[in-house]
Amino acid sequence: MKPSKSLITLSIASVLSLSAMHATASDTVPLKVMADALHAVLDSDRAIYTKKVVGRLVKKEKVIKASEHFIDDKALPLPAQMFRMGAENVAERIADNPDVNFSYSLQSLWPINSQNAPKTNAEKEGLKFIADNPGKNYYIKEELGGKKYFTAIYPDVGVAPVCVSCHNKHKDSPKTDFKIGEVMGGVVIRIPVDG
Numbered sequence: 001m002k003p004s005k006s007l008i009t010l011s012i013a014s015v016l017s018l019s020a021m022h023a024t025a026s027d028t029v030p031l032k033v034m035a036d037a038l039h040a041v042l043d044s045d046r047a048i049y050t051k052k053v054v055g056r057l058v059k060k061e062k063v064i065k066a067s068e069h070f071i072d073d074k075a076l077p078l079p080a081q082m083f084r085m086g087a088e089n090v091a092e093r094i095a096d097n098p099d100v101n102f103s104y105s106l107q108s109l110w111p112i113n114s115q116n117a118p119k120t121n122a123e124k125e126g127l128k129f130i131a132d133n134p135g136k137n138y139y140i141k142e143e144l145g146g147k148k149y150f151t152a153i154y155p156d157v158g159v160a161p162v163c164v165s166c167h168n169k170h171k172d173s174p175k176t177d178f179k180i181g182e183v184m185g186g187v188v189i190r191i192p193v194d195g
């Protein structure tokens, strides 16, 4: 006798739920895959905010401005500021959870905000590497304060003319000759590693 369709569906469903139940803490994701996935989310969120919120309301509809002094100016925060506020929020939320205690930041060798300058050797070397090798990411293990980390650095490219023009003419920018398509900085993602 041929098993009915619904019986097959049922048994597939029970196999799936069984394997879901058997997922254990040892089913881990490789660090590079984890970092790449986090970067895909962060980068997409920033791109969407830039295009669908700032680009639409400031450029197309002209109903609001985006400003570095967004509170005083009652304006939208710049994409880099949204990114930093998100990073600060994550740091607060996971401070008490060492298992997910990763961190991220948008940095540059030529930062407008000196807080966004590289601090560790890996950050300095990584930012230089991604600027010298367009299209490549940088992955390294580092030890900071006795703890081990997997650190990934992804290029942040001046994709639109406004990226380049705003940075080049900003009074705090140490570099005034960015060109379109150039690496302007990088996203640094740091994940703690056991042992």
Ligand code: HEC
Binding pocket: 050, 068, 078, 080, 081, 084, 106, 107, 108, 110, 111, 112, 113, 114, 116, 156, 157, 158, 159, 160, 162, 163, 164, 166, 167, 184, 185, 186
């Ligand atoms: C209207 C001006 C403006 C535009 C447009 C702009 N930025 Fe920025 N950018 C800033 C400011 C201001 C900061 C510092 C924000 C902070 O306080 O962390 C910044 C920060 C950064 C940083 C971190 C290092 C630093 O300079 O402090 C990078 C990298 C960066 N921007 C890249 C880009 C890219 C790529 C684009 C285009 C997709 C872009 N920016 C568009 C003004 C701008």
